[in-house]
Amino acid sequence: MFSTRLISRLVVLCTLLGSSAAVLADGNAEAGKALAVPCAACHGQDGATGLDGTYPALAGQNEKYLLRHLKMIQSGAREIPLMAGQLNGKSEEELADMAAYYASLPAKVGQAQGDDATVALGTRLYRGGNLEKKVPACTACHSPQGEGNPPAGFPRVSGQSAEYTVAQLTAYREGIRRTDDDYGGMMRDAAAALNDTEIKALADFLLGIH
Ligand code: HEC
Numbered sequence: 720m721f722s723t724r725l726i727s728r729l730v731v732l733c734t735l736l737g738s739s740a741a742v743l744a745d746g747n748a749e750a751g752k753a754l755a756v757p758c759a760a761c762h763g764q765d766g767a768t769g770l771d772g773t774y775p776a777l778a779g780q781n782e783k784y785l786l787r788h789l790k791m792i793q794s795g796a797r798e799i800p801l802m803a804g805q806l807n808g809k810s811e812e813e814l815a816d817m818a819a820y821y822a823s824l825p826a827k828v829g830q831a832q833g834d835d836a837t838v839a840l841g842t843r844l845y846r847g848g849n850l851e852k853k854v855p856a857c858t859a860c861h862s863p864q865g866e867g868n869p870p871a872g873f874p875r876v877s878g879q880s881a882e883y884t885v886a887q888l889t890a891y892r893e894g895i896r897r898t899d900d901d902y903g904g905m906m907r908d909a910a911a912a913l914n915d916t917e918i919k920a921l922a923d924f925l926l927g928i929h
Pocket residue numbers: 754755757758759760761762773774775776777785788789799801802805806817874886
């Protein structure tokens with residue numbers, strides 16, 4: 720069951736990879752820097768240290784993922800009330816420039832804060848998943864160091880604020896975050912069987928992975 724689903728996901732993925740390379744605009748990081756001035760208020764001057772843990776780090780995130788999300792935030796497909804109006808009137812090229820700018824900034828890495836058992840749980844799930852619960856290994860898509868897969872647009876998860884990661888994994892699990900539609904719902908599948916303890920352990924582990 721699981722493997723058949725996984726194979727169909729991979730087929731969707733290959734089709735995506737084949738077709739989306741052509742649409743990927745090449746942003747200009749220098750132009751993006753000027754456009755991103757207002758974003759620093761929430762996402763930090765360095766793009767990595769947000770106002771608090773609910774604001775995601777953008778620095779070092781891959782361009783393809785950033786551009787996809789800027790388009791979804793602009794269209795409302797991803798609802799972020801705090802960002803209302805921020806992207807109004809921006810052209811696709813301007814969004815691509817901002818994506819290129821944040822992708823060009825150095826990513827920040829933190830350190831896992833949890834106790835030994837928490838770190839062990841996060842490490843085990845990230846590297847090996849949980850076969851019984853049909854949780855896939857996160858490494859397969861987000862890479863062993865957590866930098867994601869830039870050509871495929873799989874996001875970097877390393878060094879991301881734990882609070883933000885917990886919120887996102889919970890939202891995928893509950894089916895509230897559906898921005899993985901393009902990818903056949905693969906993140907909702909990956910998070911479906913995770914309990915709160917596992918989500919916290921994964922988020923803590925991701926803080927320090929690199
Ligand atoms: C008033 C605060 C605020 C401002 C200003 C703001 N953002 Fe955000 N942004 C947020 C919050 C909060 C989230 C996370 C929402 C969530 O939890 O899903 C977010 C998420 C994002 C994401 C998704 C990150 C991911 O990992 O999926 C991107 C990309 C982004 N912002 C880019 C920008 C850019 C570019 C600007 C400037 C044009 C900007 N933001 C301005 C608050 C802000």
